Amino acid sequence: MRALAQEAGLSIETGSPDALCPELESTRAAVRRRLGELVVPNGSGFVARYTIGHAPAGSPRDFVRLELRGGDGAVLLARDLPLEGEGCSTMSEVIALVLDRYFRALLAREPAAPAADSRAAAEPEARSSEPRAAARDASSPPAIAGEESLPTPSSIAAAPVLAASAAALPARLDELALELAFRRPQRPALGLRATFELWPHSYAGTALHLSLIADRETLADGAEVTSRDAVWRAYAAWGPTFGALRTYLGPGMCASVAQGAGRGFTRDAAGLRLSWALGLNIGAIWSMQDAWTLHASGALDWTLSDWGGKFDVAGQEVLEPAPLRAWLGIGAGYDL
Numbered sequence: 001m002r003a004l005a006q007e008a009g010l011s012i013e014t015g016s017p018d019a020l021c022p023e024l025e026s027t028r029a030a031v032r033r034r035l036g037e038l039v040v041p042n043g044s045g046f047v048a049r050y051t052i053g054h055a056p057a058g059s060p061r062d063f064v065r066l067e068l069r070g071g072d073g074a075v076l077l078a079r080d081l082p083l084e085g086e087g088c089s090t091m092s093e094v095i096a097l098v099l100d101r102y103f104r105a106l107l108a109r110e111p112a113a114p115a116a117d118s119r120a121a122a123e124p125e126a127r128s129s130e131p132r133a134a135a136r137d138a139s140s141p142p143a144i145a146g147e148e149s150l151p152t153p154s155s156i157a158a159a160p161v162l163a164a165s166a167a168a169l170p171a172r173l174d175e176l177a178l179e180l181a182f183r184r185p186q187r188p189a190l191g192l193r194a195t196f197e198l199w200p201h202s203y204a205g206t207a208l209h210l211s212l213i214a215d216r217e218t219l220a221d222g223a224e225v226t227s228r229d230a231v232w233r234a235y236a237a238w239g240p241t242f243g244a245l246r247t248y249l250g251p252g253m254c255a256s257v258a259q260g261a262g263r264g265f266t267r268d269a270a271g272l273r274l275s276w277a278l279g280l281n282i283g284a285i286w287s288m289q290d291a292w293t294l295h296a297s298g299a300l301d302w303t304l305s306d307w308g309g310k311f312d313v314a315g316q317e318v319l320e321p322a323p324l325r326a327w328l329g330i331g332a333g334y335d336l
Contacts, residue, residue, distance in 0.1 A: 002319065009038035010099075017295035021062070022050075022087040022095065026289040030096035033291075035103065048099055053210035055081065065191055068102060077102050077242070085310045089244045091288065130217065173197040174247065175285060177295045177333025181209050185323055188212045189231070192240040193295065193331060201241060203248050206234045207297075209329075217318050225318045227273070229258035233299065246285040253278050254301055258320060273309040275321055277301035291335040299327040 012031060014024050021245025027050070032194070050066045068077035081094050175195045182188055189210030198204055214226040257275045279301035286294045303321045310317050 009040040009045045010035070010288065011051040013047060017050045021052070021083075021090060021098075022092040023289065026089060027092040027095055029290050030092040031099055034096040038103065039069075043100060045078070046070060048095075049096060052083070062223070064091055064095070066098060068099065075277040076196075082300040086166060087243050089287065089320070122268045127300060173203075173285065173287070174336040175295065175333045177293065177331040178336060179207065179209070179295065179328030179329045179331030180299070181327050183327055186213065187215065191231075191329075193297065193329075193333070194262050195283075195295070197246075203236055203237045203239075203246075203250070205237065205252075205283075206232070208232050215319055219318070223262060225260060225262045227258045227311065227319050229256050231256045233279075233281070235279075235299075244287045247283070248285075249280070249282045251278070252281045252299070254299075256321070258311075258319075271311065273311055275309075276304045277325070278304065285333075287335060293333040294336055295331045295332070295333050296331075297327075297329045297331075299328070301325045330331075 007232055010026065010031070012028050014027070017024065031048075047069045048066065050064050052147045053063045055063070060135045061302035062083040063206070064081045064083055066077070066079045070076050077098070079098055081091065083091060085209060114173070173195065174197070175193075177195070178195045178255070179191050179193045180188060181191060189209040189211045191207055193207040195203055195205040195207065208319070209231045211228050211230070214228040216224060217227050218224050231254055233252055233254035235250055237248035237250030237252075239246065239250075254277050256277070258275070260271050260273060279299050281297070281299045283295065283297040288294065303322070303323055303325065311319050
């Protein structure tokens with residue numbers, strides 16, 4: 001029994017559809033993000049097939065066997081990828097990375113010399129304590145001089161942990177998330193957050209939140225003032241990545257525009273107040289299947305009250321912003 005996902009020029013199959021690790025659609029999406037659309041001449045496509053394997057002894061005990069075949073059925077690439085310690089989403093990225101590097105080498109290679117093919121056929125077998133990696137046949141692209149990152153059968157078999165670690169870094173993140181944020185439990189705000197990975201472990205982000213419930217203050221004479229605000233923030237951040245989980249911490253600034261209104265006075269009034277703040281931003285982004293994400297965020301803002309306006313009633317400031325304000329938010333997003 002097998003499950004099959006068709007691509008233009010490339011088919012992704014799994015011989016372990018019930019194992020769900022890695023899940024077929026997640027693997028297909030990871031390959032599509034890295035390779036885009038693969039177009040081949042004369043309709044002669046490729047077939048990539050992966051199967052869960054278990055070894056009764058040695059290390060690793062659990063692995064994923066990946067094979068890439070040409071249109072004539074010849075095995076062009078074979079890898080045994082260690083599964084121990086790797087999440088299912090990470091293994092999808094590992095498979096996508098191996099296929100991506102194979103096709104990059106295929107495009108860049110020069111005609112192979114017979115001697116090079118002979119040396120490739122004579123490569124030593126992997127250690128007997130590890131799952132054996134199938135040898136590459138003569139039609140497989142040779143390694144490109146000076147490009148050490150291209151995987152070969154011997155490098156994967158001899159150092160499986162190193163290969164998996166290199167592929168554990170997820171693809172570049174460009175996330176747009178819908179977020180529910182709170183300054184206080186009774187004061188929720190709804191907004192959008194965009195996060196961009198500029199370099200590995202380095203991020204820039206921006207967010208805009210609109211308060212759903214107005215702040216209220218009742219004066220001694222029974223009059224009431226209310227305000228509802230919109231808060232925009234921008235920040236830069238850095239942080240480690242743990243498999244599919246990215247974390248970040250960094251400085252930022254925010255601007256708040258509040259609309260205030262008074263009721264119960266001789267004449268109702270309304271006005272705007274602009275305030276600025278500097279702060280510290282923290283967050284975590286979990287990449288799920290099919291590019292969906294979960295985003296948790298937090299911020300501690302120091303209000304620069306002298307830089308903004310005030311709401312005054314008879315010479316007394318009302319609804320004064322707190323010097324320090326904390327925000328917590330949680331949202332769901334999509335990796336563009």
